[in-house]
Each structure stands twice: as C-alpha cells, then as structure tokens.
Amino acid sequence: MAGDELVLKYRVAERVLHWIHAFAFVILLITGIFLFFPPAGFLAQDSWSRVAHRLAAIIFVAAPVITLFVSWRASWKAIFEALDWSLYDLGWVLAFPRYYFLSDEAAMPPQDRFNTGQKAWYLMVLMFSPLFVITGGLMWFGKDALPTWVFQWSIYIHDIVFMVTICMFLVHVYLSVLHPLMRKEGGSFRQMVDGKMTIPYARGHHGKWFERVYGSQKAPTK
Amino acid sequence: MAEKAILFDTTRCMACRACQVACHQWNDLPAEATTNHGTYENPPDLSPTCWIKIRFNEVPKANGGVDWVFTRQSCMHCTDAACVEVCPTGALYHAQDGYVAYNEDLCSGCGYCVEFCPFSVPRSQGSTITGIRKMKKCLFCADRVAEGNQPACVKTCPPGALTFGNRDDLVIAGKQRVKAIQTTYPSAYLYGEKELGGLHVLYILTYPPEVHGLPSKPEVPLSARVWKNALQPLGWGLVGLTIAGLGLNYIVARATINAERERVTRWMCPTCGYIRQGDEPPDRCPVSGDPGKKFTRMEE
Numbered sequence: 001m002a003g004d005e006l007v008l009k010y011r012v013a014e015r016v017l018h019w020i021h022a023f024a025f026v027i028l029l030i031t032g033i034f035l036f037f038p039p040a041g042f043l044a045q046d047s048w049s050r051v052a053h054r055l056a057a058i059i060f061v062a063a064p065v066i067t068l069f070v071s072w073r074a075s076w077k078a079i080f081e082a083l084d085w086s087l088y089d090l091g092w093v094l095a096f097p098r099y100y101f102l103s104d105e106a107a108m109p110p111q112d113r114f115n116t117g118q119k120a121w122y123l124m125v126l127m128f129s130p131l132f133v134i135t136g137g138l139m140w141f142g143k144d145a146l147p148t149w150v151f152q153w154s155i156y157i158h159d160i161v162f163m164v165t166i167c168m169f170l171v172h173v174y175l176s177v178l179h180p181l182m183r184k185e186g187g188s189f190r191q192m193v194d195g196k197m198t199i200p201y202a203r204g205h206h207g208k209w210f211e212r213v214y215g216s217q218k219a220p221t222k
Numbered sequence: 223m224a225e226k227a228i229l230f231d232t233t234r235c236m237a238c239r240a241c242q243v244a245c246h247q248w249n250d251l252p253a254e255a256t257t258n259h260g261t262y263e264n265p266p267d268l269s270p271t272c273w274i275k276i277r278f279n280e281v282p283k284a285n286g287g288v289d290w291v292f293t294r295q296s297c298m299h300c301t302d303a304a305c306v307e308v309c310p311t312g313a314l315y316h317a318q319d320g321y322v323a324y325n326e327d328l329c330s331g332c333g334y335c336v337e338f339c340p341f342s343v344p345r346s347q348g349s350t351i352t353g354i355r356k357m358k359k360c361l362f363c364a365d366r367v368a369e370g371n372q373p374a375c376v377k378t379c380p381p382g383a384l385t386f387g388n389r390d391d392l393v394i395a396g397k398q399r400v401k402a403i404q405t406t407y408p409s410a411y412l413y414g415e416k417e418l419g420g421l422h423v424l425y426i427l428t429y430p431p432e433v434h435g436l437p438s439k440p441e442v443p444l445s446a447r448v449w450k451n452a453l454q455p456l457g458w459g460l461v462g463l464t465i466a467g468l469g470l471n472y473i474v475a476r477a478t479i480n481a482e483r484e485r486v487t488r489w490m491c492p493t494c495g496y497i498r499q500g501d502e503p504p505d506r507c508p509v510s511g512d513p514g515k516k517f518t519r520m521e522e
Contacts, residue, residue, distance in 0.1 A: 034310065035332070036454050041311025044330035050353035101474045103482070143350055148337050152445045155334070156453065163457035167464040174468045180476040 006196035007214070009113065009206070013071040014078070015195055020063045027056035029169070032162060054140065061133055081114055082122035088208065092116035103181050110207030117175070124168055131161045225320035226367060227299075227389035228376055229396050231426045232434065233403055234383035235292040237262070237276050241375035241384065245274045248363060248374035268295060270347040270358040274375055277435050293434040294384075294425070296375075297322060297343045297360035301419030304442040305335035305344060308449060313357075320389065321362040321422045331355030334449075340418070340440040362422070389422060396424050403428065418442065489517040 010018070031049040034040050043049065068075045091109035093116060098104040114122060135154040138146060146154075176188035191197050202210045246253060251271045256264055263278040274296035281289040299321035306314045306322060313328035314335060335344045335357055348355030363373035371377070376386040385392060396412040404410045407428040414421030417440050431438045489503035490496070494510040503517035 034330070036310075036457060038310060038312050041313070041330070042328060044311050045313075045328050047331040047348070047352075047354040047356075050331060050355075054351075054353050100471060102478050103475060140353065141350060143333060151337050152443075155449065156445075159449070159453055159457065163453075163460050166457075167460050170461070170464050170468060174472075178468075178472065180472065180479050 005199050007199060007202050007210070008195050009191045009197050009202070010195040011071075011074060012195070013067055013074065015192055017063055017067045018192055020059065024056045024060040024063065025169070027052060028060060029166065031056065033166075057133075057136060057140075060129075064129070078122075079126070081112065082119045082126070084112070085116075085119070088112075089116040089119070100175075100179065100181070105204060108205075110211070111205060111209070112212075113206055113209040115205065121168065121172055124165070128161050128165055131157060132165075135161075225389040225422065226362075226386065227320070227392045227422045227424055228373060229385040229387075229392040229424045229426070230294045231383045231385075231399060232291065232293060232428055233399075233407075233426065234381045235276065235294070236381050236383075237278060237290075237292040238380055239264075239276055240378045240380055241294070242272070242275055244374040244378035245360075246272070248366070249273065249361070268343060268345055270345045270356075273297070273358065273360040279433060279435065281429060281433055289428075291429065291434060293436070294423070295343075295435070296423065297362070298341050298414065298418075298440075299360075299362060299422030300417075300440075301421070302442055303418070304338040304340055304446045307442055308334040308338045308446045310334065317362070317364065319362075319367065319422075320420075321364070321367075323364055324357075324359065324361055326356060329357050331357065333357065335359075338443055338446040340437055340442065389420070389424075392424055396426055399426050488520040489514075490520050492516055492518055 031044075031053040034044040034049055088109045088111065092111065095104075095107040095109065096117070098107045135158040138150060138154045139158065142150070176182060176192070182188055197205075199210075245251070251273070254265050254269065254271060256266065259266055261278055263276070265272050265275060268275060274294065277293045277295045279291040279293065281291050283289050301316075301320065303314070303316070303322050306316060309315075310332060311328045311330050313325050313330070315323055315325070317323035331346060331348055331354060333346045333355060336342075336346050344357050344359045346355045346357040363371075363375075366373060366377075372386040376384040385395070393412070393415050396415070400410045400412050403426070409428070409430050411427045411431070413425035413427050413431055413434075413436060414423060425434070425436070427434055427436075487499070487501060489498045489500070491498075491507040491510055491512055493512050493516070494507065496507050496509045497520070498504050498517070503514035505514050506512070507514070507517070
C-alpha cells in the first residue's frame with residue numbers, strides 16, 4: 001500500500017493564516033463571552049478584556065488582508081474553490097449523516113480539495129467576518145458619535161453572528177479533531193499542521209481533486 | 223429594610239445649584255471650566271465629573287410672562303432600571319435601600335448603560351482607541367446613607383426642595399404637596415411614584431413631564447430586555463444544542479466504528495472444527511493439516 005506517501009493539501013501560507021486567525025478568534029471569543037456570562041464579569045473589570053479584544057481584532061482583520069496581498073493568486077483561487085458549488089455538494093449533504101454517524105464512507109460522492117462542509121465553513125468566514133468587522137468597528141470608533149439605535153443594532157448583529165459562529169466553531173473543532181472517524185484516520189488536524197494527507201485519504205476524501213491533479217499517476221511521489 | 227428615596231419639589235427649587243457644588247465636594251469631583259452659552263444653566267450637561275445639575279426651562283404663562291422651571295437632572299435610581307438590566311458584569315445593581323448602586327471596579331467600560339438609560343444619565347469617559355473606559359453617575363451618596371446621613375445634595379439644599387427619607391413616607395408627603403399646589407398648577411403631578419416600578423428620586427412637577435425635560439412614560443427600552451432575556455438565552459440554547467448534537471454524534475459514530483471492528487470473518491475447518499479469525503482462511507489447518515480451500519466461512 002502507498003499509505004505512507006503524502007500529498008500536499010494546504011500550502012504554508014494557508015496554514016500560517018489558519019493558525020494566526022484561529023489564535024485571534026479564540027482570544028476574541030474568550031474576551032467577548034464575558035458579556036454573556038455575568039458571574040465571570042469580574043474578569044472583564046477595568047477594561048482589560050476590551051483592550052485584548054481590540055488587539056485580537058486587529059490581528060483577526062490584518063492576517064487575512066495581508067495574506068490576500070502577499071499570496072494574491074492562491075488566495076483568490078481558494079476563494080473561488082469555496083464558491084464553486086455543484087451537484088456533488090448536494091450529494092455530500094445527503095450523504096453526510098450516513099458518513100458522520102455510521103461512518104459509511106462509500107456513500108460520499110468524490111470531493112474537491114475542499115469538501116462541501118469545508119466550503120460552507122469557508123463561506124461562513126467570508127460572510128461573517130465583514131459583519132463582525134463592520135459592527136465591531138462601529139461600536140469601537142463610533143461610541144460617542146453614533147445614534148443609539150445604530151449602536152444597539154451593532155450589538156445585536158455582532159452577538160447573533162457570534163452565537164452562530166461559536167456553534168459552527170464547535171462543529172469545526174469537533175469534526176477536525178474529536179470525531180471518531182477523524183481520530184481513526186488521522187485526517188484534518190494533521191493537514192493543518194504539516195499540510196499533508198496520505199494518498200488513500202486523498203483519494204477517498206478528495207477524489208475529484210486527486211484525479212484532477214494527479215490523474216492516472218498511481219503515486220505522485222514515485 | 224425600608225426603601226430610601228429623595229423627594230424633589232420643583233416649586234421650592236430656586237436654582238442656587240448648591241446641590242451641584244455639594245455633590246462635587248463630597249465626591250471629590252473637579253469643577254469644569256465652561257463658557258457662557260446664554261443661560262444661567264451651568265454646566266451645560268451631565269458629565270463624568272458632574273453627576274447632578276439643575277435644568278433651566280422657560281415656560282410661557284397663560285397671562286403673559288415666563289415661568290422659570292428648574293428640574294433636577296441626575297440618576298433616578300429606578301426600580302426597573304435599564305442600566306442594571308443591561309450591565310454585563312454586574313457592576314450596576316440594586317442596593318438593599320432600593321437605589322441603583324455601582325461597583326466601579328467591576329465596570330468594564332462597555333457603555334451599554336449609557337446607551338440604554340431612558341433618562342440618559344450615565345456618562346462614560348476614557349479612550350476610544352483602547353476601549354479603556356469607566357462609567358460615572360450619582361451613587362446616592364451610599365457611603366453617607368449607610369451611616370444614617372442624608373445624601374450631600376439633600377443636606378445642603380437651602381430652600382428645602384430636596385428631602386430624604388423612607389420612600390413610602392415621601393410618596394405620601396409628595397401627594398399632599400401635589401394636592402396643595404394643584405390650584406396654581408393644574409397639571410401638578412408626583413413623578414416617580416409608579417414610573418419604572420417606582421423611582422427612588424420622586425419629583426413634584428408643576429407641568430407635564432416633557433416640559434421639565436422628562437419622558438412622560440419612561441420605560442426600559444425593549445431592546446435592553448431583548449439582549450439579556452432573549453438573545454443571550456438563545457445563544458446559550460444554540461450552543462447547548464450544538465454540544466448535545468455533537469455528543470450524540472460522537473456516541474453513535476464511535477459505536478458504529480467499534481461494531482465494525484468486531485465484525486471479523488471466521489473460518490472453520492470441516493474436518494476438525496478448528497476456527498481461524500481473519501479475512502482469509504489459513505493455507506493449511508494447523509490441526510488436521512487440511513488445505514485452507516476446504517475451510518467454510520461462518521455466518522454470524
């Protein structure tokens with residue numbers, strides 16, 4: 001078996017961005033969730049959590065923007081990959097309960113470099129980030145100047161988007177690190193560390209992409 | 223403990239602003255340098271260093287001339303307080319005496335109280351860039367009241383427009399006073415008896431509240447209630463459901479994978495009954511020496 005051989009899924013820039021963004025997100029999450037949990041409110045005293053929230057927000061915004069310019073073509077390519085939806089994605093949606101509950105891997109239609117779930121997550125980040133940034137920016141810089149209703153709606157939108165995001169974040173972490181199938185196959189988490197996946201994994205989980213990139217070659221590294 | 227309150231009688235206020243001075247003095251607040259903006263009303267607005275001020279209104283009289291109306295502007299210490307409702311850290315809370323107390327250390331500077339107060343009383347100051355801020359407002363002279371003293375503004379008030387005492391007594395006194403002045407001021411009204419579940423600063427008004435610069439029907443904005451009572455529980459609910467769903471998935475998926483692992487094929491030698499586990503039978507039976515081809519696959 002060619003199980004030891006590896007193919008690259010995520011480039012260095014993608015991985016670095018992922019972890020910087022993840023770090024900033026977790027800081028934002030921790031320093032924001034105080035507001036939802038009054039007994040922990042003492043942790044927010046004297047505004048230190050607000051300072052941390054702002055610093056993390058700068059990283060959260062700057063990291064993808066810098067990556068976009070540094071790695072211009074690859075970034076747009078990845079964005080278009082996330083926007084490329086077809087009937088295979090409907091197949092994924094229909095198959096995913098069988099896959100994730102009953103580990104029925106045969107039910108999954110072949111996927112591209114991003115599977116449907118990963119594309120959905122990517123799209124969510126693309127859509128929610130501007131909402132976070134706009135409402136957060138209004139609350140940050142417009143505090144003394146804005147009409148009350150703008151401030152209030154900024155709070156609401158920021159919070160609603162946050163609630164959905166935290167749920168999706170739990171799903172994201174769970175599926176990539178904790179799901180029994182991922183632990184068995186050593187899938188997604190490893191890909192974000194060294195960017196690589198085994199050939200059987202690539203063939204089984206990203207068949208469409210594997211076929212397109214490596215075609216009839218049996219083992220790319222040989 | 224009986225609830226305490228301050229009763230403010232607009233008919234007695236002469237706008238000397240001694241209350242403003244006493245408040246600054248007791249709370250060690252610096253004076254503000256202001257410029258003349260065409261009225262004796264000064265400073266122009268409440269601020270982080272000005273927790274009480276008298277508002278000057280000129281009301282035309284029916285018979286000509288002007289009635290100069292003075293209204294206290296400071297924290298109303300509501301029972302149903304929007305600021306307490308929205309304060310995420312618990313810095314704002316109700317004291318036993320009923321007034322809205324404030325633990326300044328706990329204040330994170332979010333400023334939600336500033337946005338949601340129906341009387342627009344709290345003021346916050348700090349840096350917009352770093353977000354380091356503190357809210358400031360009237361503290362009901364909690365330190366004085368705890369020692370059995372009157373708040374500084376009441377203590378100093380020369381014309382006796384301010385009275386401090388048990389809220390129940392002040393409501394009765396206020397109603398009597400309203401009755402007494404109703405011949406002169408037909409729309410006289412005791413403001414704060416019922417408003418927002420009862421204010422801890424009661425006003426004897428001579429005109430409708432709007433004339434005094436007060437909302438006629440103050441209420442905790444619906445948006446303030448939505449945040450803590452609907453949005454936040456919704457958020458926790460969503461997170462709870464997600465975690466429950468993931469937990470269920472984990473249990474089912476692990477059970478499936480374990481079941482698969484146990485589902486191994488078994489082969490039996492027809493001659494001696496020797497059983498071998500595995501995908502394929504052995505080449506030769508180790509007991510009888512029969513070839514593996516003769517082995518039969520066992521159904522579960």
